[in-house]
Amino acid sequence: MPLQRTLFADEHDAFRETCRTYFAKHAVPNNERWARDGIVDREAWREAGRQGLLGFAVDEKYGGGGVRDFRFNVVLGEEQIRAQATGLGFPVHVDLILPYLERLATEEQKERWLPGYCTGDIITAIAMTEPGTGSDLQSIKTTAIRSSSSGGDHYVLNGQKTFITNGIHSDLVIVAAKTDPEQGAGGLSLIAVERDTPGFERGRNLDKIGLKAQDTAELYFSDARVPAENLLGEEGQGFVYLMQNLVRERMTIAVAAVAAAEAVLDLTMEYCKSRTAFGRPIGKFQHNRFLLAELATEVTIARTFIDRCIEDHNAETLDIPTAAMAKWWTTELQTKVVDRCLQLHGGYGYMSEYPIAQAFIDSRVQTIYGGTTEIMKEIVGRSLGF
Numbered sequence: 326m327p328l329q330r331t332l333f334a335d336e337h338d339a340f341r342e343t344c345r346t347y348f349a350k351h352a353v354p355n356n357e358r359w360a361r362d363g364i365v366d367r368e369a370w371r372e373a374g375r376q377g378l379l380g381f382a383v384d385e386k387y388g389g390g391g392v393r394d395f396r397f398n399v400v401l402g403e404e405q406i407r408a409q410a411t412g413l414g415f416p417v418h419v420d421l422i423l424p425y426l427e428r429l430a431t432e433e434q435k436e437r438w439l440p441g442y443c444t445g446d447i448i449t450a451i452a453m454t455e456p457g458t459g460s461d462l463q464s465i466k467t468t469a470i471r472s473s474s475s476g477g478d479h480y481v482l483n484g485q486k487t488f489i490t491n492g493i494h495s496d497l498v499i500v501a502a503k504t505d506p507e508q509g510a511g512g513l514s515l516i517a518v519e520r521d522t523p524g525f526e527r528g529r530n531l532d533k534i535g536l537k538a539q540d541t542a543e544l545y546f547s548d549a550r551v552p553a554e555n556l557l558g559e560e561g562q563g564f565v566y567l568m569q570n571l572v573r574e575r576m577t578i579a580v581a582a583v584a585a586a587e588a589v590l591d592l593t594m595e596y597c598k599s600r601t602a603f604g605r606p607i608g609k610f611q612h613n614r615f616l617l618a619e620l621a622t623e624v625t626i627a628r629t630f631i632d633r634c635i636e637d638h639n640a641e642t643l644d645i646p647t648a649a650m651a652k653w654w655t656t657e658l659q660t661k662v663v664d665r666c667l668q669l670h671g672g673y674g675y676m677s678e679y680p681i682a683q684a685f686i687d688s689r690v691q692t693i694y695g696g697t698t699e700i701m702k703e704i705v706g707r708s709l710g711f
Contacts, residue, residue, distance in 0.1 A: 328625060330632060331632075332396060332399075332635060333400070337396050340381075343377070343378070345407075345408075347372070347378060348407075349408065351369050351372050351373075352405075352412075352413065353410070355369070356412065359412040359538035360412065360537040360538040362538070364538065365413055365539075365540075367448075370494070371445040373445055375444070378401060379415070379419060379442065379445055380439070380443025381397055382394075382397070382423055383442065384435075387436070387440055387443065388443040389439070395573075395576075395635060395639045399635055401415060401419065402415075402416060402420070402577060407588050409683060411539055412536070412538025412540075414448070414450075414494070414540070416577050417451065418448060420574070422450075425451075425566065426438065426439065426557075429566065430557060433554070434557075438517075447497050448497075449496070449497045450490060450491040450492055450495035451489075451499045451501075452486035452501065453486070453501045454486060455484065455485060462513070463509055463510045465513060466484055466503070467484025467546065468503045468504075469481070469482045469500070469502035469516050470504070471504065477552065477553075479552055480502075480551045482502055482524070482546035482549040485545050488531070490540075490541055492530075492540055492543070493530050496519065499515055499516075500517075500518050501513060501567065502514060502563075504560050504561060505561060510564040511561055513564040514561060514563040515556070515558060515563045517551075517556075518546075518551055519551075522549050524546060524550060526546075527544060527545075529542065529543060531543065534686055534689065535683075535687040535690060571645070572638065572644075573638070575649060575652035576635070576643070576651065577695075578655075578694070579631055579655040580631060580635070582656045582658065583631050586627065586658055586662040587628070588684075589662055589663050589666050589681065590617075590620055590621060590662060593666035593669050593670070593681065596669070596681075597613060597617065600670075616665060623658055623662075624658070627655050631655060634647065634648070645704060645708075649696070649705050652696065652701050653701035653702060656698065657698060660688050660689065660691065660692060663688045666684075
């Protein structure tokens with residue numbers, strides 16, 4: 326039997342029921358249509374806002390719940406995974422963006438953006454990756470040059486971003502750009518770009534092999550004029566800010582990886598009890614039984630490790646190397662579990678209408694975004710003194 330989790334209190338369990346009800350009512354019936362359309366309904370975001378799923382960690386004076394506890398983020402992420410509601414870019418909005426706004430935004434910026442953030446009327450994204458940079462943030466080429474000409478103090482943005490989650494829907498995009506191109510990482514700043522900014526255009530909704538319902542776009546900036554008051558934090562500190570938030574991003578991915586592995590394993594065990602071959606359930610064959618035992622053991626180990634990491638992150642004691650360990654190991658495990666479980670489904674596992682097939686294609690990106698497995702191992706290796 327799985328180990329009993331000790332991470333959550335009654336308030337987290339109550340929040341889980343709210344999340345589960347929301348996804349069952351507003352996501353599950355629409356998942357297939359969203360995948361065909363390549364984008365979710367904006368109303369699903371607004372309904373999530375009405376249910377308190379987007380702004381629970383935002384101060385009450387901006388319309389939020391005022392609860393700063395990463396365990397609520399974990400609950401939301403786990404229930405979204407179990408509902409296969411992969412089109413809803415909540416993890417970016419709730420887990421990645423809010424720390425930047427909380428820590429760096431001025432009072433005026435918070436009053437301008439956070440109420441809509443909580444209601445789902447302002448959908449957020451972060452634009453780091455460029456066609457030629459990938460995980461190498463120091464090589465970002467997008468520039469934001471400050472100019473006081475032509476009516477007011479502005480940054481003039483030029484460049485291109487790609488693989489941006491929520492890229493089509495986004496109303497507010499945190500853009501990593503060089504405000505001083507001669508300074509390398511020290512010249513990087515974060516600029517908040519709003520939807521109707523002149524010179525800001527969205528490219529195509531990218532055609533991915535998985536996560537079909539999630540809008541992922543290319544973004545273009547051609548002399549885009551952004552008011553200087555949209556600078557987040559201090560000029561030239563963008564690289565530092567990005568590094569500070571990567572622990573949280575990698576934990577979010579690791580949480581999703583373990584939740585996905587658990588969900589797929591549960592699904593497969595039920596299948597192995599009902600599917601028969603040669604007169605008995607396929608789970609009764611020793612090879613299959615041993616394989617399920619192996620997967621169940623590894624998933625339990627992953628759950629135990631990640632729950633400890635969640636506790637440490639909540640206490641702000643989780644370090645960068647441990648978060649990197651969590652990210653690479655759990656996502657690699659997720660792809661292994663999904664692959665083995667698809668094999669146990671036989672030919673039906675290759676049919677698109679089966680949940681295991683969807684989980685297979687959706688899982689592949691997990692070892693790539695948020696820093697590839699290779700980059701994570703590099704971080705861990707350096708922490709060991711190599």
